[in-house]
Amino acid sequence: MGLRLPSPAAPSDPEKESFQSVGGIVSVVRRRLRRILLGLVALIVLFSLFHIPARPAHLVESSTYALTLSRPPLPYQNSFLPLEQARQVCSTQEFEIFPDRKNHRKVYDLFLIGTELDWLEIRLNELHRHVDYFVIVESSRTFTDHPKPLHFQDNFERFARFAPQIIYRQIDFQGMEDNSTWEREHYQRNAMYDLVFPSLLGSQAPALNDVLLVSDIDEIPRPSTITLLRNCMFPERTTLRSRFFYYSFQWEHDGGDWNHPQATFYQGSFTIKPEDLRMGRGDWDISNSSWHCSSCFETVAQMDDKIGSFSHTEYDRPEFRDPAEIVRRVRNGLDLFDRESEKYNKVDATVDLPQYLKDNNKRFAFMIDRDPENANFKDFP
Secondary structure (H helix, E strand, C coil): CCCCCCCCCCCCCHHHHHHHHHHHHHHHHHHHHHHHHHHHHHHHHHHHHHCCCCCCCCCCCCHHHHHHHHCCCCCCCCCCCCHHHHHHHHHCCCCEECCCCCCCCCEEEEEECCCCHHHHHHHHHHHCCCCCEEEEEEECECCCCCECCCHHHHCHHHHHHHHHHEEEEEECCCCCCCCCHHHHHHHHHHHHHHCCHHHCCHHHCCCCCCEEEEECCCEEECHHHHHHHHHEECCCCEEEEEEEEECEEEEEECCCCECCCEEEECCHHHCCCHHHHHHCCCCEEEEEEEEEEECCCCCHHHHHHHHHHCCCHHHCCHHHHCHHHHHHHHHHCCCCCCCCCCCEEECCCCCCCCHHHHHCCCCCHHHCCCCCCCCCCCCCC
């Protein structure tokens, strides 16, 4: 059998080869585009699963949640609600129920104290059945670096019955970089976490997902709000918007809710620090979930002291510190500093205020009624 020779190659077609080359490139491009699109789809799915959309400011909550807030406190609100009731409460905010219901979920209430012993009394009495621990931080200097008494330490006997729930720390301002007014405020606020939580032991020690409330002392979460937070899975940056009063619960700020306090949960070294939590953008807003009464003082001297120690040093002027002028403005619901944007509407002060104030309305008349000639200031005239 003779040797079989290969068939001669067919003559090449330059036009066809060019078409095949272009087609191959198109095919490769299509495959790469398909991979990119599939990757984008996967990212979108993951984003939708784990991203919690931000809520608009001054959100008006559903009537269901408004009713929840108005209900009287339950005797067992320092523990989990029954499952079905917890499900109803959490659904008002589209939250899931907190899953680990076998172990107690603690609530820590973190705040600074200056001179506001009346507010401390109201806060402790209003919330002691609903939180586990009050974290109180105090300094012997104001934000403006003036010396001041340690009011809480000096008056501890007044609050001794709450001692098992109080975690108290004193701080100074050593070691700060620029030692400015705002830096001192930020430092002291973060001290509520940095100088407290790493050293807590035993029953006081935090567990993952324990609730942390970050407030000024005159920003009080409603007890029903704390019940919601304890029972539900809420975003790590949750704003507890406050109904905003000025001078007393008789004057309501014209302009919507106050955007504090804040709530987060313990995540070990990943826990959001108080200053970042307070000043950063929130993930979720709950309207009318707290009370805030700014400059609700018993004495003109306290009002003057606040102006003098305020981080806003531009307001520390003689015309704003005159006692008679302070009384006139408080009685008539006029802004202390002539700010055009700050307006206040007179309301019925007996309708919406902490229960402890309702029960002690005569003692705390200055927080409810500013109509008398002395605006119910104890030290005027």
